Amino acid sequence: MSEENIKSPENRPSLNFLQQIIEEDLRNGKNEKRVHTRFPPEPNGYLHIGHAKSICLNFGLAKQYGGKTNLRFDDTNPTKEDVEYVDSIKEDVRWLGFDWEDREFYASDYFEKLYEYAVKLITKGKAYVCQLSGEEMSAHRGTVTTPGKESPYRNRSVAENLDLFARMRNGEFKEGTHTLRAKIDMASPNMLMRDPVMYRILKSEHHRTGMQWCIYPTYDYAHGQSDSIEGITHSICTLEFEVHRPLYDWFIKELEIYAPQQIEFARLNLTYTVMSKRKLLQLVQENIVNGWDDPRMPTICGLRRRGFTPESIRNFAETIGVAKRDNVIDVSLLEHCLREDLNKRAQRVMAVLRPLKVVITNYPENQVEELDAVNNPEDESMGKRKVPFSKILYIEQSDFMENPPKKFFRLAPGAEARLRYAYFVRCNEVIKNEAGEVVELHCTYDPETRGGNAPDGRKVQGALHWVSEARGIKAEVRLLDRLFIKENPEEVEEGHDYKENLNPASMETITAWCEPYLQDAQAGEKFQFERMGYFCVDKDSTSTHKVFNRTATLKDSFAKAGKA
RNA sequence: UGUCUCGUGGUGUAACUGGCAACACGUCUGACUCUGAAUCAGAAGAGUCCAGGUUCGACCCCUGGCGAGACAACCA
Numbered sequence: 001m002s003e004e005n006i007k008s009p010e011n012r013p014s015l016n017f018l019q020q021i022i023e024e025d026l027r028n029g030k031n032e033k034r035v036h037t038r039f040p041p042e043p044n045g046y047l048h049i050g051h052a053k054s055i056c057l058n059f060g061l062a063k064q065y066g067g068k069t070n071l072r073f074d075d076t077n078p079t080k081e082d083v084e085y086v087d088s089i090k091e092d093v094r095w096l097g098f099d100w101e102d103r104e105f106y107a108s109d110y111f112e113k114l115y116e117y118a119v120k121l122i123t124k125g126k127a128y129v130c131q132l133s134g135e136e137m138s139a140h141r142g143t144v145t146t147p148g149k150e151s152p153y154r155n156r157s158v159a160e161n162l163d164l165f166a167r168m169r170n171g172e173f174k175e176g177t178h179t180l181r182a183k184i185d186m187a188s189p190n191m192l193m194r195d196p197v198m199y200r201i202l203k204s205e206h207h208r209t210g211m212q213w214c215i216y217p218t219y220d221y222a223h224g225q226s227d228s229i230e231g232i233t234h235s236i237c238t239l240e241f242e243v244h245r246p247l248y249d250w251f252i253k254e255l256e257i258y259a260p261q262q263i264e265f266a267r268l269n270l271t272y273t274v275m276s277k278r279k280l281l282q283l284v285q286e287n288i289v290n291g292w293d294d295p296r297m298p299t300i301c302g303l304r305r306r307g308f309t310p311e312s313i314r315n316f317a318e319t320i321g322v323a324k325r326d327n328v329i330d331v332s333l334l335e336h337c338l339r340e341d342l343n344k345r346a347q348r349v350m351a352v353l354r355p356l357k358v359v360i361t362n363y364p365e366n367q368v369e370e371l372d373a374v375n376n377p378e379d380e381s382m383g384k385r386k387v388p389f390s391k392i393l394y395i396e397q398s399d400f401m402e403n404p405p406k407k408f409f410r411l412a413p414g415a416e417a418r419l420r421y422a423y424f425v426r427c428n429e430v431i432k433n434e435a436g437e438v439v440e441l442h443c444t445y446d447p448e449t450r451g452g453n454a455p456d457g458r459k460v461q462g463a464l465h466w467v468s469e470a471r472g473i474k475a476e477v478r479l480l481d482r483l484f485i486k487e488n489p490e491e492v493e494e495g496h497d498y499k500e501n502l503n504p505a506s507m508e509t510i511t512a513w514c515e516p517y518l519q520d521a522q523a524g525e526k527f528q529f530e531r532m533g534y535f536c537v538d539k540d541s542t543s544t545h546k547v548f549n550r551t552a553t554l555k556d557s558f559a560k561a562g563k564a
Numbered sequence: 565u566g567u568c569u570c571g572u573g574g575u576g577u578a579a580c581u582g583g584c585a586a587c588a589c590g591u592c593u594g595a596c597u598c599u600g601a602a603u604c605a606g607a608a609g610a611g612u613c614c615a616g617g618u619u620c621g622a623c624c625c626c627u628g629g630c631g632a633g634a635c636a637a638c639c640a
Binding site: 044138141144147176178189191199219223240243277321322324325326344350377407420451452554556561 | 637
């Protein structure tokens, strides 16, 4: 971000509310002036662009103020978690460019400590073992407008609670029969304070602790204490945890341990996509997309496969800012960040997506010549490459019009246009099939214009990309588009489903002609197909069959103007 | 009829903590151009949810409305 653009008198960038809180804390000498954050995913799914915002926030804030960031897996529910997810999460965070060094932690690392804390609360008379069933407990909880009723087990003696809790741990009881609950206030206007469950019995294997435990702490009980144990100063989370904060603070206070501060921010929403884990999972399970890393998915791995760069995503996170109000960011901003990055770095190349055959009638039959093409006009150091030119070549179907409108700078009957880096060509004849569709153009080239300029100073407006049939290669290209047709896919009428808003054309697969340079492109490599957009080599590619994903189109003010 | 949080151009985010609203994206012009891209120059677009109040002065403070979101898993 260019500081010099900021016009404030002090030339000082404005701070978001998180930075303001941190700076205030730093001024007041809170936490020995430390800043220590954490990114705490539950390993039960893949990370998405919304997590990227949180990751950038947590690591970014710590970095800005000379602090550290922990990666902590919030693995308190063994029934939903798996190592597959912890691996993917680590890969994604690393790919985004962040380093948690040796601070890879797990809530499960603290199970013993958490148990001790629980015993302490029981001893203080602040927790009790409850034998209400799920339905009963729910009934006792009351509603949002009416107070709850106390559990009949609420006033057991400390000794009895201690005994029962130990027996819960020993596996003497069945799942669902006993819970450990915090004794707070069944009449609290905050539902979360109505004696929340701290431990439940779950006889399933944990991906790290195996069968060592059969009681597991809930999020509310584990999270704050984990933060405390790790010495987290600012525990940043999304808005839906706002109502949890009093409970977070309550545990810390009753336990008399180090108190981190929970601060909530508004989660990211993007137009034309869904972000909830549940819906994303559904898209995968119902084969609406081809896995978590389908390039149409808003997951980090999906974006990566689509061709997004970590830099573009980090810059996006920076650009959108943070606040506490609900927001919906336009995907076009994400795309803008992508283009901004790739424009500077991507190798240019020519590829014809919808080929129209062109025969240069006055060009020698078997001749192939090599022409110089610039690899990246934004970066001279990237040099030049040779592009083969021959008698038969392909141009984009949309670069020819039989009856062109006034300002059509491309090819038309009798018109002259430039083939980029090659020659001026004039269209003399239009060949059609029985259906009357244009299938081939016969053109003549002007040998004097080699390289793309006319010695007589003659001008042509545009430059068309092209690929020569000789030496050109065919490749599969996946034209990716937004997954949904509605800005807000979740906005549906009664009885309807967000899946009805799926974009049927979110992926079109075509065969394109590419210049031979692309022959050796490796999976993950990114290119700009001149005039067409940014494309990335997909992992489905083989040495003989290249597959490209369209990451984003280029801006097209001609198309926008409504052309013909 | 509960509690908490939020409400600034189309979309986001700011406004030095009270001094008549800025930046980015998007949109629209024009220049340049061998990518109708990029780049460059410029324009339009909000008077800050509403109504009162305090004040010389309010997007910032107070009161009352209205609207939006979150909360009633032994999920996180």
